[in-house]
Amino acid sequence: MNRPSHGWQxxxxxxxxxxxxxxxxxxxxxxxxxxxxxxQEAREERQEQRLDAQEERREATEDxxxxxx
Amino acid sequence: MENVVETLxxxxxxxxxxxxxxxALALGVYQLAVIAVGYGKLSVPFLASxxxxxxxxxxxxxxxxxxxxxxxxxxxxYGFEDDMATHAIAGTALLAVLxxxxxxxxxxxxLGRFLPVLGISVFALLCLTWSTSAGVVLA
Numbered sequence: 567m568n569r570p571s572h573g574w575q576x577x578x579x580x581x582x583x584x585x586x587x588x589x590x591x592x593x594x595x596x597x598x599x600x601x602x603x604x605x606q607e608a609r610e611e612r613q614e615q616r617l618d619a620q621e622e623r624r625e626a627t628e629d630x631x632x633x634x635x
Numbered sequence: 636m637e638n639v640v641e642t643l644x645x646x647x648x649x650x651x652x653x654x655x656x657x658x659a660l661a662l663g664v665y666q667l668a669v670i671a672v673g674y675g676k677l678s679v680p681f682l683a684s685x686x687x688x689x690x691x692x693x694x695x696x697x698x699x700x701x702x703x704x705x706x707x708x709x710x711x712x713y714g715f716e717d718d719m720a721t722h723a724i725a726g727t728a729l730l731a732v733l734x735x736x737x738x739x740x741x742x743x744x745x746l747g748r749f750l751p752v753l754g755i756s757v758f759a760l761l762c763l764t765w766s767t768s769a770g771v772v773l774a
Contacts (some may be wrong), residue, residue, distance in 0.1 A: 569682075578681070590658045590660075595654065602702040
C-alpha cells in the first residue's frame with residue numbers, strides 16, 4: 567500500500583488531533599449540561615428576590631391588619 | 636487578573652478550566668500514540684516517523700499553551716488552597732517538568748536522551764493534576 571506524502575500524513579495527524587479536541591469539548595460540555603453555573607446562580611438570586619418580596623408583602627399586610635385593630 | 640478570568644469565562648471559571656484540562660489530557664493520550672510511531676515503537680501503514688514527530692511537536696505546543704492558560708486561571712482565581720494540596724503540587728510540578736522538556740526540545744543541553752522520560756513524566760503529572768480536580772468535577 568502506497569503511503570500519502572509526508573505533508574498529507576502531517577495534515578491527517580493534525581486533523582485527527584482537531585477531531586479529538588472537538589470530541590473532548592463535546593463530551594465534557596454534555597456532562598455539564600446546557601445550563602451554566604452563572605445562569606444557575608442568577609436563577610437562584612431571582613428566586614431569592616421573589617421570596618424576599620413575598621415576605622415583605624406578607625409583613626406589610628400583617629402590619630396594616632394590626633393598625634386597623 | 637481574577638476579574639479578567641471571571642469576565643472571559645462569564646463566571647464559569649471551573650467549567651472552562653475542566654474543558655481545557657480535559658482537552659489537554661485527551662491530546663496527551665494522542666501524543667503518546669503519535670510519539671510511539673515517531674520513535675518506531677509502533678508501526679502503522681498510514682503514518683511515517685518524520686510526519687509523526689512533526690505532529691507531536693505541533694500538538695505538544697498546543698498542549699503547553701492550554702496547560703499554561705489553565706494554570707494561570709487556576710492560580711488567579713483559586714490560588715493555593717490547603718484542601719487541594721495534591722492538585723497544587725501536581726500542577727506546579729507539571730508546569731515545571733513541561734518547561735524543562737520544552738527547553739530540552741529547543742536547546743537540547745545534551746539531555747535529548749531523557750526526552751522520553753520527561754514526556755512520560757509530563758503525561759503522568761497531567762493525569763494526576765486532572766484527576767484531582769477536573770476528574771472529581773466530572774465524576
